Amino acid sequence: MIINNKTYDERVYIMGILNVTPDSFSDGGKFNNIDTALYRAEQIVNEGGDMIDIGGESTRPGYTKISDQEEIERTAPIIEAISGCFDLPVSIDTYKSAVAEAALKAGAAMVNDIWGFKYDKAMAKITAKYGAACCLMHNRDNTDYNDLIQDIKNDLRQSVDIALDAGVSRDKICIDPGIGFAKTYEQNLMTLKQLEEFNSLGYPVLLGTSRKSVIGLTLDLPADSRLEGTIATSVLGVTKGCRFLRVHDVLENKRAVVMTERILNS
16 A cells, blocks of 8 residues: 555554544543644654544544534644654544545645545545545444445445545555444454455455444443453454554554564564
8 A cells, every 4th residue: 555655565554543632532632732742643653653543523422523624623733733743644534525635735645534435425536636545444324234244345345436436546545344333342343353354355454443342342441441452453453464553552552563463474
């Protein structure tokens, strides 16, 4: 996969989460100004992160949607500041084309869309216009599946087709099976168990499980106590062929990934 003219295909890469929101489920309000966001970005860099994913609207269950302008005001100045200070690619976590365009103008190199370009029809064209990379996540408005894994794969194929038809380069696309979105607890576990199935689509797979409810429900733990559960899913992801891991706790997950890769490559 190519992001900012750099090829990412040698190992598993860590995407550090930076939520500039007051209400995200596990870190809301911690990094929602430029100074604290720059501090968090420096942490991600020093802990071995490979990219930074910035979100300006919480998409936790039951979240309140905000206006495009408010989301732009939260994210664009911080993206500009981080892009000017650090040499890691920045991803904008949004499903709104106006927010994505403002982020790309501010220096973002990737669009991470939880609706896989299906919510806002202009998202794919904006991504192509700026030559950006993208992560297309699986999502839908229900949890009704005939065949869970095959249905998720078919939904992801539709997202990829939208991207390609708009002119997004094939080598700038990765996919995300959408753990925690449009899936019951049991469906999330089944999706994790069969992660290797998504490699057959021919695109790098990004896994985003960090501190999510599937871990909380399994271990009966609040969001701030789900590190070990997250690491377990990260290691699973590496063994199943995932190429990107989106996490809050960069250092701990990075160490687990390096150890797992060393064993697998021995």
